[in-house]
Amino acid sequence: MGCGYSKVVPEGSKNGYVSVLQSLVAFTRASEDKDEPKEKLGKSFWFGRRTEKEQQQQRRPTQSQPQTRDTGQRAKVKTYRDKFDPRVTARYHIKALIGRGRFSRVVRVEHRGTRQPFAIKMMEVEFPEGREVCAAELTALKRVSHPNVVRLVEVFQLPHRVYMVLELATGGELLDRVVSRGHFTERDATKAVKMVLAAVSYLHSLGVTHRGLKPENLLYYHPGADSRLLLTDFGSATFADKALDNVESSDCASVDTSWSGRTSCGTLEYMAPEVMRRKPCSSAVDMWALGVITFIVLSGSVPFEDDSRPRLCRAVTKGKYSFSGDPWPCVSNLAKDFISRLLRVDPCARLTADQALLHPWVASEAPTSSCKNLHRPISQNLRQRASRGGSRCPSSNSSDPGSAKDKRERRRPRAK
Template identity: 35%
Template sequence: EVPMLAQAMGAWCCCGDIRSCCQRRDSNACASMGTSGSRQGRTDSGCFTGVGGKTGKESSARSVDRDLQEVEERAGKRVGMVGVKGRYHRLPRKITDDFNTAGKPLGSGYNGTVFSATSKHTKTPCAVKSFALSDFDPDKKKELLGEVEIFLAMDHPHVARLLEVYESETEVSLVMECMSGGELYDRVATVRVFRERDAAKAAYQMLLAIGYIHNEGVVHRDLKLENFLYDAEGSQFLKLIDFGFSKFFSKGDKMNESLGTVTYVAPEVLNKDYCAGSCDMWSFGVIVFVLLSGYMPFNGSSDGDIIRKIRRGTYEMRESRWSAVSEQGADFVKKLLVTAPKERLTSDQALA
């Protein structure tokens, strides 16, 4: 049985409002990592402070290589070295030993190039993201290291899986399972009427992924419609992607990095003073709001307008859209879009 959210959801209609309210990026059908423009609209001020200046290309590459070895060791301690070692490859083993990499480019994003590939052994399609080690500045380095460590430690049906990592003298390649069904964003923007059960399934699957990563001590910090992909065309099975801004945390840890995508970011993140976990539930609340109504709760003519509304928790439930939503469904959203983090639903409470 799907929990209270499923029972709360009424039929809803998306009439395209989201396209005018949310900054759009290009997307690709087979991609498990952020690609073209995936960092647009993020509030990066205060992020990656104190990392240091840029280094020369050779020393940068050596530094990344050294840090990647540490990432491999830490991930191994979390999930077992056998599981990690079997997926992390260094020379002389190359990605071309196991994959046909002449696939079409899927996009070029903040950190690297994404292209399609096929396993030589199973013929399974996948998505590969390659990073040139010589191009790394401190921001890119920190994001890559965090993403690799978290992906290596994740194992859940609703989290996109990192299949293999290949490290050469010049680049690092991440091989991800191919999610060919497209983004939840695109499904929202093109399907004019979602049945109650379809909307409930989407939200429930997202909650399972969020609950899993939180229980594993990971905060995502960039949950949005674009970061949930369907595994196949026509499928209803969603998976969470893009751990570039994610971080391991312990209960009670304070964070002060202001980052995320502005229309989804929690008020406490804007204030650079927050505990991990609750900020993801705010972003999830924004997603559920869109699923139920077809428009973004916080929008404006500028980022400043949006941020002011977020800080105040000011949003409008238009009668024309919310009259078809049950009282329980509207109440669920209200319990997520609470400006006080301690009063906001946790993932466990939402799944109860």
Template identity: 40%
Template sequence: MSICFVRLDLGAFSEVVLAEEKRTQRLVAIKCIPKKALQGKENNIENEIAVLHRIKHPNIVSLEDIFESTSHLYLVMQLVSGGELFDRIVEKGFYTERDASQLIQQILDAVKYLHDMGIVHRDLKPENLLYYSMDEDSKIMISDFGLSKIEGSGSVMSTACGTPGYVAPEVLAQKPYSKAVDCWSIGVISYILLCGYPPFYDENDAKLFEQILKAEYEFDSPYWDDISDSAKDFICHMMEKDPAKRYTCEQALQHPWICGDTALDKNIHESVSAQIKKNFAKSKWKQAFNATAVVRHMRSAVAMVTEPRSFPQTPLPIPVWSSLQTT
């Protein structure tokens, strides 16, 4: 297909562009990966694509197609244009526990779907949670399956991976781990959504990891004074040090803070947004797929669009990577 494109993100190994199919005017995000960058990493991209082709969920960014040229692989992804989680919270004028609870419910539902299929995300964090659109009631979407893993029969996960601050204690302890690592990460995200700062923090990674290994965190005053005991109980179950005792997604979805009426409606926006701006500077956030402004102006701001790019006509069959040739 022939497309016009605008760059959204330039990473270490790939470029993400916003593309419009001229015939249908449909917008998508295309991850352009040089084949040279794949040398020695073929298994990683194979795994990511294998995962993406298995999943179809309303709260997960989908892979729509795959193409290749002589020099690149192109992953055509569903476009999400509502911006990053923290951006939207800061922009809100009113934000409550109930809002946080509804966000976590969507994440739990999507991760339960993954776990039921034997898929572990392994890198859940706020940067990978994006709003589908700019609508006030837009759903949240999970993205970035680069570290995800399909559990095989009898296989054991033990590779240390993830993002410091969100990784579970058993991963840092270099013990075999399971899908419970995702539930820990959801607990960390829940904590941040209610106070605006992370439960574990230290400039020194060794000290940070020591906190996580001990599962040492507090509900500090005054930031947690107006947060319900139910919310704190939910977090304690999700951030349980022992993965065998930690809540599963199914158990978490049945907690009254998620499915009941214990989440408070008091406005906590001022406190939470102030802490988010203080502790999560924009320069630290990943920008991939944050296409809001570009989507808004793409059709009217002709100057933003470069020359049309010819795109391969035929989608690649799956699987294809066993015969992948790098240059």
């Protein structure tokens, strides 16, 4: 795909992670772009990110300096575009920076030939940790093809960077959609949960554990009501043989996972108890995170949160949470049963993704729900979390892969 510059995505092999990592190491040399402009991104009001309206207001020139600021913005875009490898810009027109991580930048681009929009995730692979994150994401995305998983289009692999061309999701994050709709019921929640479960079930069938499930990584493909929900960000993914995730519950105690399955990773509020305890873990960690996500989508609050990291960890490892406060009295018992079957401390007692798809709350789309509009209490709970102010407790130890990224990303509103 493209004059020998890019690499057409091959099918994943059994040793995909090793081969990708070796390839990245071989292509890496000591190089660093120190002049890359650092544009501060906006944040929405519930998890520390600004809303799209606030971002637009921030970008809008002030009356006192309209021309100066507009000129400065154009200069920034040009400077940032010049940092891209010419092999990439020969095929894609760089439009705007839309995301930033510890080892990556995500930009919106347009294919010069077809005018089709895409996203390019630019991964820095100079250092071992960056190579590892990039290798995990590439291995996962090369292996998968599912309507609810972001699609990898092509890869440009260069000595110091890897450019991943991905399909562009323009419909916003899961919680953006919940708040912006103005009307949200349990049945709306089941539609979102069902799409996430479809993606997770597919990944687990391939031996892929995401390990980073959270609302920020669930994006709608387009703004329409019929949009599919996409699972993104596989930088923390781990891989196992197919048989590992199909093991019977009675044999769960004998499962022996790789080093990556034993390492703390992810955002603390969504982290499973066995991960916090540094115990061998499996794909069940994704099911715990999905239970937390469902809790948030239905209430606007999280089941486990505290200013103190030790207290938060104790609450998670004991599985202490409650269905108290609005809107829980208006939520069906089936929904609460679904959540409780996922938020179980024993990973072998949790529903698998396939079992969760068959749960009556999901399979029949909340048949016993009252169809009551939950939008107002959900939005109020989200705003209350933001209004408390301050930063939350730190994430996992700095020795854990991804922990520094978590500490940077987790500067969010405090919740008591």
